Amino acid sequence: MATTYTLISSVTVGSGGAANIEFTSIPATYTDLSVVFSIRCVRSSVVEPGMLRFNSSTSNYSLRRLNADGSTVASSAVSGETGMIFGDINGDTATSNTFGNGSIYIPNYTGSNFKSISTDVVVENNATESSQYLLAGLWSDTSAITTIRLYSRNSHNFKQYSTAYLYGISSS
Amino acid sequence: MASTYEKIATTTLSSAAASYTFSSISGAYTDLVLIVNAGASSPSYDYAMRFNSDSGNNYSVTRLRGNGSTASSLRTSNNSFMNSTALPSDVSANFITSIQNYSNTTTYKTALIRANNAAGATEAVVGLWRNTAAITSITISPEFLVNLLAGSTLTLYGIKAA
Numbered sequence: 001m002a003t004t005y006t007l008i009s010s011v012t013v014g015s016g017g018a019a020n021i022e023f024t025s026i027p028a029t030y031t032d033l034s035v036v037f038s039i040r041c042v043r044s045s046v047v048e049p050g051m052l053r054f055n056s057s058t059s060n061y062s063l064r065r066l067n068a069d070g071s072t073v074a075s076s077a078v079s080g081e082t083g084m085i086f087g088d089i090n091g092d093t094a095t096s097n098t099f100g101n102g103s104i105y106i107p108n109y110t111g112s113n114f115k116s117i118s119t120d121v122v123v124e125n126n127a128t129e130s131s132q133y134l135l136a137g138l139w140s141d142t143s144a145i146t147t148i149r150l151y152s153r154n155s156h157n158f159k160q161y162s163t164a165y166l167y168g169i170s171s172s
Numbered sequence: 173m174a175s176t177y178e179k180i181a182t183t184t185l186s187s188a189a190a191s192y193t194f195s196s197i198s199g200a201y202t203d204l205v206l207i208v209n210a211g212a213s214s215p216s217y218d219y220a221m222r223f224n225s226d227s228g229n230n231y232s233v234t235r236l237r238g239n240g241s242t243a244s245s246l247r248t249s250n251n252s253f254m255n256s257t258a259l260p261s262d263v264s265a266n267f268i269t270s271i272q273n274y275s276n277t278t279t280y281k282t283a284l285i286r287a288n289n290a291a292g293a294t295e296a297v298v299g300l301w302r303n304t305a306a307i308t309s310i311t312i313s314p315e316f317l318v319n320l321l322a323g324s325t326l327t328l329y330g331i332k333a334a
Contacts, residue, residue: 003175004175004177004178004179004329005177031182031325031327032207032327062290062291063290064238064239064240064289064290064291064292064293064294065238065294066236066237066238066243066294066295066296067238073243074238074243075237075238075239075240075241075242075243075293075294076238076240076241077240077241105207105266105268105286107207107208107209107266107325108209108325111209111263111323111325112323113209113262113263113264113323114262114263114264116209116264116265116266116288116289116290117266117288118266118268118286118288118294120286134236134238134286134294134295134296135288135294136265136266136287136288136289136290136292136293136294137288137290138264138290138291169177169207169329170179171179171182171327171329172179
Protein backbone atom coordinates (compact mmCIF):
# COMPACT_ATOMS: atom_id res chain seq x y z
CA MET A 1 0.00 0.00 0.00
CA ALA A 2 1.37 3.40 -0.99
CA THR A 3 2.16 5.94 1.68
CA THR A 4 -0.66 8.48 1.88
CA TYR A 5 0.69 11.04 4.37
CA THR A 6 4.08 12.35 3.35
CA LEU A 7 6.27 15.12 4.69
CA ILE A 8 7.00 17.47 1.79
CA SER A 9 9.06 20.03 3.64
CA SER A 10 9.72 21.50 7.06
CA VAL A 11 11.13 24.77 8.37
CA THR A 12 12.62 25.61 11.75
CA VAL A 13 13.36 29.28 12.27
CA GLY A 14 16.96 29.96 13.23
CA SER A 15 18.52 32.26 15.77
CA GLY A 16 18.02 35.41 13.75
CA GLY A 17 14.25 34.99 13.44
CA ALA A 18 12.43 35.15 10.14
CA ALA A 19 9.93 37.43 8.48
CA ASN A 20 7.95 34.45 7.25
CA ILE A 21 7.92 30.74 6.58
CA GLU A 22 7.39 29.81 2.97
CA PHE A 23 6.93 26.54 1.15
CA THR A 24 7.66 26.82 -2.55
CA SER A 25 7.48 24.53 -5.56
CA ILE A 26 4.84 22.37 -3.91
CA PRO A 27 4.41 19.34 -6.16
CA ALA A 28 0.98 18.60 -7.60
CA THR A 29 1.27 14.91 -6.85
CA TYR A 30 -0.94 14.87 -3.77
CA THR A 31 -4.66 15.27 -3.19
CA ASP A 32 -4.68 17.45 -0.08
CA LEU A 33 -2.16 19.46 1.93
CA SER A 34 -1.77 19.87 5.66
CA VAL A 35 0.38 22.47 7.40
CA VAL A 36 1.16 21.87 11.07
CA PHE A 37 2.86 24.75 12.81
CA SER A 38 4.18 26.09 16.11
CA ILE A 39 4.96 29.82 15.91
CA ARG A 40 5.81 32.71 18.20
CA CYS A 41 6.56 36.22 16.99
CA VAL A 42 8.33 39.25 18.41
CA ARG A 43 5.27 41.48 18.79
CA SER A 44 4.92 42.93 22.29
CA SER A 45 1.50 41.45 22.91
CA VAL A 46 -0.06 38.14 23.86
CA VAL A 47 -1.41 37.40 20.40
CA GLU A 48 -0.80 38.42 16.81
CA PRO A 49 -2.89 37.44 13.79
CA GLY A 50 -1.16 34.86 11.66
CA MET A 51 -1.66 35.16 7.92
CA LEU A 52 -1.14 32.96 4.92
CA ARG A 53 -0.83 33.69 1.26
CA PHE A 54 -1.10 31.29 -1.65
CA ASN A 55 1.02 31.68 -4.77
CA SER A 56 1.99 35.22 -3.68
CA SER A 57 -1.56 36.31 -4.44
CA THR A 58 -2.72 39.39 -2.53
CA SER A 59 -6.44 39.12 -3.28
CA ASN A 60 -9.59 36.98 -3.18
CA TYR A 61 -9.39 35.78 0.41
CA SER A 62 -12.42 35.44 2.66
CA LEU A 63 -13.19 33.63 5.88
CA ARG A 64 -15.60 32.98 8.71
CA ARG A 65 -14.15 32.36 12.12
CA LEU A 66 -15.25 31.21 15.52
CA ASN A 67 -12.87 32.38 18.19
CA ALA A 68 -12.53 32.54 21.96
CA ASP A 69 -10.11 34.54 24.09
CA GLY A 70 -10.66 33.12 27.56
CA SER A 71 -13.68 35.25 28.36
CA THR A 72 -15.66 35.79 25.17
CA VAL A 73 -16.66 33.66 22.23
CA ALA A 74 -17.36 35.43 18.95
CA SER A 75 -17.76 34.94 15.23
CA SER A 76 -16.89 37.29 12.42
CA ALA A 77 -16.33 37.35 8.69
CA VAL A 78 -13.29 38.88 7.04
CA SER A 79 -12.60 39.66 3.41
CA GLY A 80 -10.57 42.12 1.41
CA GLU A 81 -7.28 41.39 3.16
CA THR A 82 -4.09 40.81 1.18
CA GLY A 83 -3.84 37.37 2.74
CA MET A 84 -5.93 35.05 4.84
CA ILE A 85 -5.90 35.16 8.62
CA PHE A 86 -5.49 31.57 9.77
CA GLY A 87 -5.70 32.27 13.51
CA ASP A 88 -3.67 33.89 16.26
CA ILE A 89 -0.07 33.08 17.06
CA ASN A 90 1.76 33.91 20.27
CA GLY A 91 3.25 37.35 20.67
CA ASP A 92 6.25 37.92 22.86
CA THR A 93 4.43 38.91 26.06
CA ALA A 94 2.67 35.55 26.23
CA THR A 95 4.10 33.06 28.70
CA SER A 96 7.70 32.47 27.75
CA ASN A 97 8.62 29.41 25.74
CA THR A 98 5.02 29.11 24.58
CA PHE A 99 4.20 28.95 20.90
CA GLY A 100 0.92 29.17 19.04
CA ASN A 101 0.03 25.80 17.56
CA GLY A 102 -2.32 24.81 14.83
CA SER A 103 -3.09 22.97 11.67
CA ILE A 104 -4.30 24.10 8.29
CA TYR A 105 -5.99 21.57 6.00
CA ILE A 106 -6.29 22.32 2.28
CA PRO A 107 -8.31 19.76 0.33
CA ASN A 108 -8.08 19.50 -3.43
CA TYR A 109 -5.29 22.06 -3.70
CA THR A 110 -4.65 21.37 -7.37
CA GLY A 111 -8.31 21.28 -8.41
CA SER A 112 -10.05 23.73 -10.70
CA ASN A 113 -12.47 24.94 -8.04
CA PHE A 114 -11.87 27.72 -5.55
CA LYS A 115 -9.70 26.54 -2.66
CA SER A 116 -11.34 26.03 0.73
CA ILE A 117 -9.37 25.56 3.90
CA SER A 118 -9.97 24.51 7.47
CA THR A 119 -7.87 25.74 10.39
CA ASP A 120 -7.76 24.89 14.10
CA VAL A 121 -5.38 27.16 16.01
CA VAL A 122 -4.62 27.84 19.67
CA VAL A 123 -2.62 30.30 21.72
CA GLU A 124 -2.13 29.37 25.35
CA ASN A 125 -0.88 31.82 27.94
CA ASN A 126 -0.66 31.51 31.72
CA ALA A 127 -2.75 34.63 32.28
CA THR A 128 -6.21 35.92 31.45
CA GLU A 129 -5.88 36.23 27.69
CA SER A 130 -5.53 33.34 25.28
CA SER A 131 -6.93 32.48 21.88
CA GLN A 132 -8.67 29.67 20.09
CA TYR A 133 -9.71 29.70 16.46
CA LEU A 134 -11.84 27.50 14.27
CA LEU A 135 -11.89 28.95 10.79
CA ALA A 136 -13.34 28.34 7.35
CA GLY A 137 -11.33 30.05 4.65
CA LEU A 138 -11.73 30.45 0.93
CA TRP A 139 -9.27 31.58 -1.71
CA SER A 140 -11.48 32.42 -4.68
CA ASP A 141 -8.93 31.39 -7.27
CA THR A 142 -8.86 28.33 -9.49
CA SER A 143 -5.07 28.08 -9.69
CA ALA A 144 -3.26 25.10 -8.27
CA ILE A 145 -1.53 26.03 -5.03
CA THR A 146 2.24 25.92 -5.52
CA THR A 147 3.45 28.15 -2.69
CA ILE A 148 2.27 28.83 0.84
CA ARG A 149 3.65 31.66 2.93
CA LEU A 150 2.95 32.08 6.64
CA TYR A 151 3.58 35.52 8.12
CA SER A 152 2.53 37.96 10.79
CA ARG A 153 -0.26 40.38 9.89
CA ASN A 154 1.65 43.31 11.40
CA SER A 155 5.04 42.30 10.01
CA HIS A 156 6.57 40.98 13.20
CA ASN A 157 9.33 38.43 12.77
CA PHE A 158 8.82 34.82 13.78
CA LYS A 159 11.05 33.83 16.67
CA GLN A 160 13.69 31.16 16.78
CA TYR A 161 12.32 27.62 17.16
CA SER A 162 9.14 28.43 15.31
CA THR A 163 8.37 25.45 13.10
CA ALA A 164 6.09 24.50 10.23
CA TYR A 165 5.66 21.16 8.50
CA LEU A 166 3.98 20.70 5.14
CA TYR A 167 2.44 17.30 4.47
CA GLY A 168 0.96 15.92 1.29
CA ILE A 169 -1.95 13.53 1.55
CA SER A 170 -2.39 11.22 -1.39
CA SER A 171 -5.55 9.43 -2.39
CA SER A 172 -3.97 7.67 -5.36
CA MET B 173 7.43 0.91 9.02
CA ALA B 174 3.89 -0.09 8.24
CA SER B 175 1.63 2.56 6.81
CA THR B 176 -0.93 3.73 9.36
CA TYR B 177 -2.92 6.16 7.21
CA GLU B 178 -4.29 4.54 4.09
CA LYS B 179 -6.71 5.52 1.40
CA ILE B 180 -9.73 3.24 1.32
CA ALA B 181 -11.61 4.85 -1.56
CA THR B 182 -11.93 8.15 -3.39
CA THR B 183 -14.18 9.71 -5.99
CA THR B 184 -14.74 12.90 -7.89
CA LEU B 185 -18.34 13.19 -8.97
CA SER B 186 -18.54 13.49 -12.74
CA SER B 187 -22.15 14.57 -12.54
CA ALA B 188 -24.52 15.75 -9.85
CA ALA B 189 -25.69 13.00 -7.53
CA ALA B 190 -28.27 12.75 -4.78
CA SER B 191 -25.74 11.04 -2.55
CA TYR B 192 -22.51 9.14 -2.54
CA THR B 193 -21.85 5.95 -0.61
CA PHE B 194 -18.63 4.37 0.53
CA SER B 195 -19.62 0.74 0.85
CA SER B 196 -17.99 -2.51 1.97
CA ILE B 197 -15.73 -0.66 4.38
CA SER B 198 -13.26 -3.12 5.79
CA GLY B 199 -12.95 -3.57 9.52
CA ALA B 200 -9.18 -3.65 9.23
CA TYR B 201 -8.61 -0.17 10.60
CA THR B 202 -9.02 1.48 13.97
CA ASP B 203 -10.50 4.82 12.91
CA LEU B 204 -11.78 6.46 9.75
CA VAL B 205 -11.17 9.92 8.33
CA LEU B 206 -13.47 11.26 5.63
CA ILE B 207 -12.42 14.32 3.61
CA VAL B 208 -15.11 15.97 1.50
CA ASN B 209 -14.82 19.05 -0.70
CA ALA B 210 -18.29 19.70 -2.01
CA GLY B 211 -21.24 21.87 -2.92
CA ALA B 212 -24.98 21.33 -3.34
CA SER B 213 -27.45 21.98 -6.13
CA SER B 214 -29.35 24.23 -3.78
CA PRO B 215 -27.76 26.10 -0.88
CA SER B 216 -28.94 25.96 2.73
CA TYR B 217 -29.13 22.19 2.89
CA ASP B 218 -26.91 20.69 5.56
CA TYR B 219 -24.07 18.32 4.93
CA ALA B 220 -25.45 15.01 6.18
CA MET B 221 -24.24 11.47 6.71
CA ARG B 222 -25.85 8.12 7.36
CA PHE B 223 -24.12 4.93 8.42
CA ASN B 224 -25.04 1.49 7.12
CA SER B 225 -28.01 3.05 5.26
CA ASP B 226 -29.79 3.61 8.57
CA SER B 227 -32.48 6.24 7.99
CA GLY B 228 -34.05 5.81 11.40
CA ASN B 229 -34.08 8.57 13.96
CA ASN B 230 -30.89 7.31 15.57
CA TYR B 231 -28.59 10.28 15.18
CA SER B 232 -27.84 13.27 17.39
CA VAL B 233 -25.41 16.16 17.11
CA THR B 234 -24.05 19.03 19.18
CA ARG B 235 -22.74 21.86 17.04
CA LEU B 236 -20.41 24.74 17.93
CA ARG B 237 -20.94 27.28 15.19
CA GLY B 238 -19.68 30.63 13.95
CA ASN B 239 -21.58 32.11 11.04
CA GLY B 240 -19.54 35.27 10.62
CA SER B 241 -21.57 37.35 13.06
CA THR B 242 -22.75 35.10 15.89
CA ALA B 243 -21.23 32.28 17.90
CA SER B 244 -23.77 29.69 18.90
CA SER B 245 -24.41 26.09 19.77
CA LEU B 246 -27.14 23.89 18.30
CA ARG B 247 -28.55 20.55 19.38
CA THR B 248 -30.46 18.00 17.35
CA SER B 249 -31.64 14.71 18.79
CA ASN B 250 -33.42 11.76 17.21
CA ASN B 251 -32.55 12.89 13.73
CA SER B 252 -32.49 10.67 10.65
CA PHE B 253 -28.97 11.76 9.72
CA MET B 254 -25.85 13.29 11.27
CA ASN B 255 -25.60 16.87 10.06
CA SER B 256 -23.36 19.90 10.11
CA THR B 257 -23.22 23.23 8.31
CA ALA B 258 -25.01 23.86 5.02
CA LEU B 259 -23.31 23.31 1.70
CA PRO B 260 -22.77 26.25 -0.68
CA SER B 261 -23.93 26.31 -4.28
CA ASP B 262 -20.40 25.84 -5.57
CA VAL B 263 -17.72 23.31 -4.67
CA SER B 264 -16.15 25.43 -1.97
CA ALA B 265 -16.92 23.81 1.36
CA ASN B 266 -14.88 21.20 3.15
CA PHE B 267 -15.81 18.66 5.79
CA ILE B 268 -13.26 16.69 7.78
CA THR B 269 -14.83 13.83 9.72
CA SER B 270 -13.11 11.50 12.16
CA ILE B 271 -14.96 8.36 13.20
CA GLN B 272 -13.45 6.60 16.17
CA ASN B 273 -13.47 2.87 16.79
CA TYR B 274 -15.89 2.40 13.91
CA SER B 275 -15.73 -1.36 13.68
CA ASN B 276 -16.41 -2.37 17.25
CA THR B 277 -19.75 -4.07 17.88
CA THR B 278 -20.32 -3.07 21.49
CA THR B 279 -20.54 0.73 21.57
CA TYR B 280 -22.51 3.43 19.82
CA LYS B 281 -20.44 5.32 17.25
CA THR B 282 -19.15 8.86 17.67
CA ALA B 283 -17.91 11.20 14.95
CA LEU B 284 -16.15 14.55 15.08
CA ILE B 285 -16.77 16.87 12.15
CA ARG B 286 -14.97 20.09 11.24
CA ALA B 287 -17.27 21.76 8.76
CA ASN B 288 -16.15 24.77 6.76
CA ASN B 289 -18.18 26.94 4.42
CA ALA B 290 -16.51 30.34 4.12
CA ALA B 291 -19.76 31.78 2.79
CA GLY B 292 -21.78 30.17 5.56
CA ALA B 293 -20.24 29.02 8.81
CA THR B 294 -17.41 27.17 10.45
CA GLU B 295 -18.45 24.43 12.87
CA ALA B 296 -17.06 21.83 15.22
CA VAL B 297 -19.60 19.05 15.57
CA VAL B 298 -19.83 15.94 17.65
CA GLY B 299 -22.26 13.36 16.35
CA LEU B 300 -23.61 10.13 17.75
CA TRP B 301 -25.13 7.17 15.94
CA ARG B 302 -27.02 5.05 18.43
CA ASN B 303 -26.13 1.68 16.99
CA THR B 304 -23.55 -0.90 18.04
CA ALA B 305 -23.03 -2.31 14.56
CA ALA B 306 -19.67 -1.96 12.87
CA ILE B 307 -19.81 0.81 10.28
CA THR B 308 -19.53 -0.77 6.86
CA SER B 309 -20.96 2.02 4.74
CA ILE B 310 -21.16 5.81 4.86
CA THR B 311 -23.57 7.80 2.71
CA ILE B 312 -23.13 11.53 2.19
CA SER B 313 -25.81 13.90 0.90
CA PRO B 314 -27.18 17.41 1.34
CA GLU B 315 -29.87 16.32 3.82
CA PHE B 316 -30.92 13.57 1.38
CA LEU B 317 -33.03 16.17 -0.38
CA VAL B 318 -30.90 17.83 -3.07
CA ASN B 319 -27.85 16.88 -5.12
CA LEU B 320 -24.16 16.99 -4.50
CA LEU B 321 -22.55 19.02 -7.27
CA ALA B 322 -20.40 17.58 -10.02
CA GLY B 323 -16.75 18.10 -9.15
CA SER B 324 -17.29 17.31 -5.49
CA THR B 325 -14.51 15.09 -4.16
CA LEU B 326 -14.86 12.54 -1.38
CA THR B 327 -12.03 10.46 0.06
CA LEU B 328 -12.15 7.92 2.86
CA TYR B 329 -9.01 7.02 4.76
CA GLY B 330 -8.39 4.31 7.31
CA ILE B 331 -6.08 4.71 10.29
CA LYS B 332 -4.40 1.64 11.69
CA ALA B 333 -3.24 1.27 15.24
CA ALA B 334 -0.91 -1.56 14.30
